[in-house]
Amino acid sequence: MIADPSMKSPEAAAKRIERAPLVTRNRSMAWITDHVASCTEKKAPLWWWIAFVLSASLAVVSGLCIAYLISTGVGVWGLNSPVGWAWDITNFVFWIGIGHAGTLISAILFLTRQKWRTSINRAAEAMTLFAVICAAIFPVFHVGRVWMAWFLAPVPNSNAIWQNFRSPLLWDVFAVSTYFTVSVLFWYTGLVPDLATLRDRATTKLRKFFYGIGALGWRGGNRQWKHYEMAYLILAGLSTPLVLSVHSVVSFDFATSVIPGWHTTIFPPYFVAGAIFGGFAMVLTIMLPARAIFGLHDLITDDHVDKMCKIILLTGSIVGYAYAMEFFIAWYGGNLFEQYAFINRATGPYWWAYWSMIFCNVVAPQLFWFRFFRRHVLWVFIVCMFVNAGMWFERFVIIVTSLHRDFLPSSWGMFYPTWVDIWTFVGTFGVFLSLFLLFIRWLPMICIFEVKAVLPEADPHHGHHDGHHAAPSALKEGAH
Amino acid sequence: MESVGNTQAQLFGMAAEVPSASALYHAAEKVRDAGYKRWDVYSPFPIHGMDHAMGLKKSWLSALVFFGGLTGFATAIVLTFYPSTIEYPLIVAGKPVNFFTVPAFFPIMFELTVLISAFTATFGMLALNGLPRWNHPMFNWDRFRKVSNDGFFLAIEATDPQFDEEATRAMLEGLGAKHITLVHGD
Numbered sequence: 001m002i003a004d005p006s007m008k009s010p011e012a013a014a015k016r017i018e019r020a021p022l023v024t025r026n027r028s029m030a031w032i033t034d035h036v037a038s039c040t041e042k043k044a045p046l047w048w049w050i051a052f053v054l055s056a057s058l059a060v061v062s063g064l065c066i067a068y069l070i071s072t073g074v075g076v077w078g079l080n081s082p083v084g085w086a087w088d089i090t091n092f093v094f095w096i097g098i099g100h101a102g103t104l105i106s107a108i109l110f111l112t113r114q115k116w117r118t119s120i121n122r123a124a125e126a127m128t129l130f131a132v133i134c135a136a137i138f139p140v141f142h143v144g145r146v147w148m149a150w151f152l153a154p155v156p157n158s159n160a161i162w163q164n165f166r167s168p169l170l171w172d173v174f175a176v177s178t179y180f181t182v183s184v185l186f187w188y189t190g191l192v193p194d195l196a197t198l199r200d201r202a203t204t205k206l207r208k209f210f211y212g213i214g215a216l217g218w219r220g221g222n223r224q225w226k227h228y229e230m231a232y233l234i235l236a237g238l239s240t241p242l243v244l245s246v247h248s249v250v251s252f253d254f255a256t257s258v259i260p261g262w263h264t265t266i267f268p269p270y271f272v273a274g275a276i277f278g279g280f281a282m283v284l285t286i287m288l289p290a291r292a293i294f295g296l297h298d299l300i301t302d303d304h305v306d307k308m309c310k311i312i313l314l315t316g317s318i319v320g321y322a323y324a325m326e327f328f329i330a331w332y333g334g335n336l337f338e339q340y341a342f343i344n345r346a347t348g349p350y351w352w353a354y355w356s357m358i359f360c361n362v363v364a365p366q367l368f369w370f371r372f373f374r375r376h377v378l379w380v381f382i383v384c385m386f387v388n389a390g391m392w393f394e395r396f397v398i399i400v401t402s403l404h405r406d407f408l409p410s411s412w413g414m415f416y417p418t419w420v421d422i423w424t425f426v427g428t429f430g431v432f433l434s435l436f437l438l439f440i441r442w443l444p445m446i447c448i449f450e451v452k453a454v455l456p457e458a459d460p461h462h463g464h465h466d467g468h469h470a471a472p473s474a475l476k477e478g479a480h
Numbered sequence: 481m482e483s484v485g486n487t488q489a490q491l492f493g494m495a496a497e498v499p500s501a502s503a504l505y506h507a508a509e510k511v512r513d514a515g516y517k518r519w520d521v522y523s524p525f526p527i528h529g530m531d532h533a534m535g536l537k538k539s540w541l542s543a544l545v546f547f548g549g550l551t552g553f554a555t556a557i558v559l560t561f562y563p564s565t566i567e568y569p570l571i572v573a574g575k576p577v578n579f580f581t582v583p584a585f586f587p588i589m590f591e592l593t594v595l596i597s598a599f600t601a602t603f604g605m606l607a608l609n610g611l612p613r614w615n616h617p618m619f620n621w622d623r624f625r626k627v628s629n630d631g632f633f634l635a636i637e638a639t640d641p642q643f644d645e646e647a648t649r650a651m652l653e654g655l656g657a658k659h660i661t662l663v664h665g666d
Contacts, residue, residue, distance in 0.1 A: 029524060029630035154559060162563040164570050166584035171591075178591040182598040189602055193525075197628040216612035219619075220627045222508075222534055224609045225526035230539035231605035235598060242594050249587055452630075453525035460505030460527055 022116055022454045024298045029452045032299070036446045037201055039294050044441060047293070055433035062427020065420050066141055074144040076420045082406040083415040088138040090395040091425050093250055093271075095135035095432075096176065097391060099183070100243055100272070101279025102128030106186060107239035110232075116307055118450040119299040122194075123290065124283050125187045126445075130435040131282070132180045134428040139172075168252040175249040182242055186235045192218050193228075193449045247271045254398065261341035261402030264329065270322035277315035277361070278391035280308050281384040286436060288381055290445065299446055302375055309374040312387065316365035319394075323362065337407065345401045349414060353397050360390025481649065485620035485664030492617035492665055493519075494648050495624070495635035496657035501527050504632040507655040508533040511634065514651055518640040522618070522633040541604050548600025549593050556592035560585040617665045635663065 023032070069076050079086055102124035109117040143149050152173045154163050163170050195215035202208035218224070248268035255267040284305065291300045330342040345354050364386040367373040374380065405412045439445065456462055485492070498504050501523060508521050512535040521527075521534065531538070564570065564585075569577035606612065618624050618635065627633055634657065636648050645662075652660050 033524075033629045154563070160568070162568040162570060164572060165560040165564045165588060166572070166575075166581060168587075171587040174588050174591040178595045181595060185598050185602045189605070193628065197524075200625040200628045216606065217614065217616060218611065218628075219616055220522045220524060221520040222523065222527070222530045223520050223536070224611075225523070226531055226536055227539045227541050227605045227608045229526050230541045231601045234542060234545050234601040238594050238598050238601070241590075245587070245590060252587075449525040449628075453528075458501050458525060458527070460502045460529055460533070462500075462502050 020301075020303050021456075022118070022301070022303075023451060024301050027298050027455075029455065029457075032451055032455075033197060033201075033448055035296070036299075036444045036448050036451075037198055039440060040198065040442055040444060041201070041203075048437060048441065052434060052437045055430045055437060058427050058430025059434050060427075060430070061423050062137070062431055065424040065427060066137070068420060069141055069424070070146055074142065076418060077142075077424075078416050078418045078421050080413070080415075082411050082413050083400055083403045085403065086400055086415045087396075087417055087421045087425060088142045089253075090392065090399050091428065092135050092138040093395045093399075094278070094392045095131045095138075095428065096250060097247060097271070097275035097278045097395075098282045099128040099131040099135070099179070099279065100247060100275035101283050102126070102131075103179075103183060103186075103239050103243040104276050104279065105283070106190070107236040107243065110236040111240060115454045116304055118454055119296075119446050120283065120287060120304060120308075121450070122187075122190065122443075122447045123287060123440075123445045124279075125183065125190070126439045126443075127283060127286060127436065128183050128279075129180070129187060130432050130439075131279075132176065132183065133435065134432050136176065136180075137424075137428060137431075168249065168256050171249045172253055175246045179242060179246045182235070182239055186239055189228075189231060189235060190447060190450075191443065192216060193220065194444045194447060196220065197448055198444065244272055247275045254402075259402050260335070260337040261345070261398065263338075264326065266322055266325055266329070270319065270326075273315045273318040273322065274361075274391060274394060277312060277319055277365075278387060280312050280315070281387035281391070284308055284312075284380060284384045285388060288377055288384075290440060292377075294440075294445075296446065299451060305377070305380055306371075306374045309368045309380060309383075312383070313365050313368040316361055316387070320358075320362035323358065341402055341405075344405055345397060348401065348405070350397065350401045350404070353393050354401070357390050357393040357397050360386040361394060364390070481645075481660055481662055483662040483664065484622070485617055486666050487664055489665040491638040492663045493635045493637035493640075493643070494645070494652065494660065495618065495621060495633055495663050496652045496655075496660045497623065497626075498632050498634065498655070498657050501632060503656065504634065505530060505533050507634055507657065510655055511636070511651070514642070516636055516640050516642055518637040518643075520635055520637075522624070522627045522631075522635070524628055524630060524632075539608070541601065541608060544604040545597050545600045548604070549597040551600075552593040552596030553589055555596065556585070556589040559592070560588055615666065617663050620666070621661055621663055623659055623661070 027035075077086075077088060079088070102121075105117050105124045106121045109121075140146060140149055151157070151161070152163070152170070154165075192215060195211050196218040199208060199211040199215045202211055248271065251267035251271035254262035255264060257263060287300060288305070291297060327342050330338045344350075364383050367379065367383055372379075373383070400415050404414055452458055498507050504521050504523060505527060508530060511519055512533065521530065523530075561579075565577055565579060565581075571577055575581075623631070624633060625631075634652075636643055636652075642648075649660055
């Protein structure tokens with residue numbers, strides 16, 4: 001390396017490590033404001049109405065299924081002994097996992113100063129909220145008598161019963177509700193300066209009123225930014241351990257039981273990696289069409305997609321390692337029931353689910369080792385669809401294959417979903433997409449102020465012609 | 481000099497526009513060195529190093545959040561221990577219910593600490609910023625709408641002990657600021 005002639009002068013060295021611009025084609029601040037804000041200001045295009053009517057109809061299907069469940073009983077789902085948890089918990093873990101990518105992008109990538117996050121964090125955080133809403137539907141209605149769901153809250157009641165605070169199911173209530181609340185606060189805090197932008201651009205009284213209320217009177221003074229940046233940093237710092245805790249607690253629901261296939265210590269990190277993996281796939285699944293439709297290629301560049309693909313490759317490989325390690329420990333642990341649970345997973349009646357999971361989650365993402373596949377949107381999209389399906393299969397495999405062959409062969413059974421199971425789940429995609437479509441119509445889907453802050457002209461030392469290259473002066477700035 | 485707002489109402493201050501983030505940064509250094517105390521710079525995004533250029537200290541929101549976190553932690557201790565070990569010990573599978581079961585309460589302690597801290601961070605930030613508020617004299621200036629797009633402004637408030645229409649104006653002109661305007665309240 002030292003012998004490399006290009007490393008000799010500091011300017012040349014700085015040039016070598018210079019990164020691709022985060023916003024391409026030298027777009028100006030006004031262009032960014034205009035381009036992002038106008039997505040909410042123009043008349044809704046025809047495709048939006050078609051997509052919204054379709055997804056809202058699906059959401060209604062989910063609603064009808066739930067109404068049927070409430071009026072009839074939880075038996076309308078295919079749950080029965082020995083598989084007392086099936087699609088409902090699969091769907092819950094699937095959706096809650098999807099949310100994790102949003103918080104990872106908004107909090108962990110913020111703390112690690114990954115500036116490329118700025119153009120995708122808003123939509124990813126919105127996706128988090130909508131995914132958690134979809135997730136919450138399943139455990140809430142699985143309680144059966146949903147009007148008793150408030151028993152989960154630790155309030156003194158006339159039955160004089162307290163919650164079991166030592167139960168992972170109650171930890172889950174606290175973890176998921178805290179996660180949702182903190183994600184809303186984080187998201188809204190990030191939105192305030194952008195709502196001020198929409199307020200200042202408003203041409204109708206109605207828009208001025210509603211965005212004015214939402215912007216809370218934000219002025220953009222540095223005395224405000226000072227507290228704002230501190231609040232944002234703290235929220236990022238709080239969200240980082242929170243997001244890791246949420247899927248860990250979800251995994252405790254399984255890991256603290258004594259069921260072979262569930263009772264393992266690898267679950268928390270394995271679940272967290274899987275959640276980030278599946279979440280990034282869903283971020284790309286919805287951002288790639290949105291980018292194409294709104295022409296946001298200068299803000300969400302191919303570099304952004306490339307980086308997300310690398311995270312999918314990394315977390316997908318961690319998940320693949322966890323699958324292998326589960327098998328190894330089952331063999332190494334010498335527990336016959338554990339060994340049987342895993343052999344049954346791969347070769348039993350649910351072998352097709354297991355191998356679909358392996359193909360979708362471990363094999364398909366390996367394409368991302370190659371730049372060609374990370375740079376071609378269609379390939380990225382195809383792999384992400386595999387990952388979306390694979391992560392659903394992962395939860396299905398963990399939950400159903402571990403339960404369906406109980407300790408005694410006399411209580412073995414199979415799980416068959418009913419039409420209510422199927423349509424409730426399909427309907428949640430309608431809920432998710434409807435909320436996302438409403439979001440891109442009414443709120444800026446890209447964080448306008450943060451994208452401006454990563455432009456070269458946002459640097460207060462930009463444009464100094466004192467013989468220094470831009471990069472060394474930026475390094476000097478970071479030093480003090 | 482232009483005047484905006486209700487000229488009969490109280491004078492808020494003198495505002496001006498500069499062309500770029502870097503111009504605003506250097507203007508702030510000069511206003512700081514001129515000894516002004518009640519003034520602010522306005523920009524579409526937070527400018528790196530601006531607190532130093534303005535001579536501002538670190539935000540003390542972090543101290544508020546520390547106490548918010550303590551409140552959440554204390555709440556969780558009371559919420560879990562009091563019912564589970566004293567008031568209503570719920571014996572599950574013959575397991576103990578005494579003080580040594582504390583690890584089972586860690587998740588809830590963690591979650592409530594984070595929850596109350598996050599509330600304190602968000603609402604504390606708003607309180608320190610004097611938000612929400614319905615209106616502000618700066619909004620009387622139509623040009624100021626650019627602040628959320630690509631405008632960079634600074635304003636010296638009339639309550640600053642050094643504020644003097646002539647001298648402040650001369651200083652702002654010396655900084656190369658444009659559109660110097662007197663901003664009045666409603």
